[in-house]
Amino acid sequence: MDGNVRVRFAPSPTGLLHIGGLRTALYNYLFAKGHDGTFVLRIEDTDQSRYVEGAEKDIKESLKWIGMEVDEGPENPGDVGPYRQSERKDIYKDYAEQLVEQGNAYYAFDTPEELDQMRERLKKSGNPAPKYDAITRMSMKNSLTLPEEEVERKLDEGEDYVIRLKVPRRETVRFEDEIRGFVSFESKGLDDQVLVKSDGMPTYHLANVVDDHLMKISHVIRGEEWLSSTPKHMLMYEYFGWEPPKVAHLPLIMSPSGGKLSKRKAESEGIPINTKDYIEQKYEPEALVNFLAYLGWSPGDDTEIHSMDELIDLFSLDRVSKGGAVFDYPKLTWYNEHYLREKPAEELFPRVNEIANEHGIDPDKEYMMEIIPLMKDRVSKVEEFITMGHFFFEDPEEYEEQALDKWSDDSAELLSDYVDKIEQLDTDEFEATTLKDKIKEVIEAHDVGFGPLMMPLRVAVSGMGHGPDLTPTLELIGKEATIRRINTAIEKLG
Known part of the structure; x- marks a missing residue:
């Protein structure tokens, strides 16, 4: 397997890089490097309506800050580019047409109003979760129900349409997950997924499968929330006649108070949610790497402190837990304190000096080099050398309550x-x-x-x-x- 391992971190530029996304990137990176493989960055920007200016830059800066070097990506392309999905639009269209020709997909001309009516109708007749599937497709406006010449006419006249995957009515889709073991889904629970939207852009599902195949991705390591989409992807691999990559779905990150660590929960519990927050709050990147690695994985012994290189040697998918991993914020602080103590004063001085300047203090280097070792065992974050140690530079104006x-x-x-x-x-x-x-x-x-x-x-x-x-x-x-x-x-x- 070594050397042939190719993994991808494929974020959407719809906002700042979330801490859960950073953990996904880290697990991909550790796995690739541990097998002398390739770590690919692919920007999944097919949903142009949710595109956020500056998000791609944030993703790249976050990976760089934490010490993950991208082997192939928009900045340093290999021979399977482009690495932004918006630049690969023509590729997907051909593959979607191939599925239509094979009878595994079809054109659907339903308007948003008609889709709403279908859902309302089904809800009234007692279906709590109506969907466009093997049963409902036969009463809708698509190339399976309309005469061939009418379909041709609609296409010629440029009428809006989407391409949908034709999901079989009664089939069990079974696959092996590297973390969860064998997983099976009944196809009757799946909808006829839209593969190409009316603006000609592919959806995540089609672009994902086509890109993973063309980019020779060997292992897809992603968050648990994508597990329910995997059967649709497996059907597409089957229809294209392609060997699917191995898949591994990572456990959810849980809030200390229970439930998934959502943005709202993180805010209420004082947990920074975006990588940018950790950069701005001057966390030690090594501490965050170590903490995130243990958020859902362990090496199987009592060790807790490991550098990136050590983690690369230790990491394996079979030691990733199936259950959710609780975001233990005090533990991150503990890691941060450890890595601060490990650093010599000479290495810390430029950063401490910069923070001092931000606080309007211009410390003498010799003086500061004596303060740093003295404060080291007391600080949790690098800025506390100044915020907690301000009395080294000025008389206290007030006294803590x-x-x-x-x-x-x-x-x-x-x-x-x-x-x-x-x-x-x-x-x-x-x-x-x-x-x-x-x-x-x-x-x-x-x-x-x-x-x-x-x-x-x-x-x-x-x-x-x-x-x-x-x-x-x-x-x-x-x-x-x-x-x-x-x-x-x-x-x-x-």
Whole structure:
């Protein structure tokens, strides 16, 4: 199989790339690379009414950001292009005509009003889900019910028509899914799918089958929502006399509160839904790769941290779960923290510096290179080096509500004593170990624990009740600023 594996990621440019689409792309990519195969990007833009300007660019930028290189696509075509379906329109028409000639498809001239009337009529007679199928087609206006010369005349006069697939009435369509095993559908549950619309554009179903065949796609790996369309595709492969690709339908991504992770649900649960959101919120791409890989797949052991290269070696379709995978947002944060900690300060500095500039801060590199290691164990996202660490650059203007709970009646007295002690230190003595010794002296003199002094000291210096290791923080902020901030806090909070 290796080397002959060709997979495609085939998004529609109808909006920004959704996180579920990114996972589909990732599974295709991991599978292709693990078999020395080819990862194809195909833009399925046949539905021109839903086309969104900039969506294709967003898809390409998202794949690039996360580290998936496209082997063949609109930017770097191979020899089976074009790679946009809107540029392949003539190809589909010929194949649709072939099905009509073979008797596997037909011309239908029904107007939208006539289709609505048919549905209303069937609903009244007790059919809750009426469709254009083997039974209803015989009472409609199509090339199966109209005299041949009338069909010819309508075509010659340029009357609007669609081409529909002639689905057999009583047949079982059975195929093997690489994730679900054998799946079967009764053809009586399927409608006569429109293959070519009245504007001459193919529907997803026809374009998909023709393109997968012509592009020599060996494995179709896509979301579970396409499972019910697969029998129609299998019928077309049979009618064309083509070998179908292997198919694998990925489990749904579920919301933490249950049910499918829809856009609405994601918004209400504070989960970013588009890849662009993750780029803008400055997530580590490695964290998202690792998280998405485990969203419906596992290597079968307890390991959780893997680079893209390791995932390529480990990934296999037989370890993809059938059931839905819950989008565990805290887990993504955990991954993000891990990958941030792994990165050296030198690598993080340019990004942190850029964020600092956005916040109107122009940090000294040497100073920043000391802050980064100190903050690393405390931050979940790269911008928190600045948003959480802003006190390294300016005195706190206010104090966090929950931090003020740490301020008690004797806080001012303890802090005053601490100021007396550190004021006597020379600038070169103002370092973490000495500052810690001075804390011990004060708490021993007052016979209290570390908390009663450390907590208000942190609040005074940073305005927050949490943060990086305290005495190295004081050392970095320096003697003058530390004393000034403590005195301000005593004055403001008493």
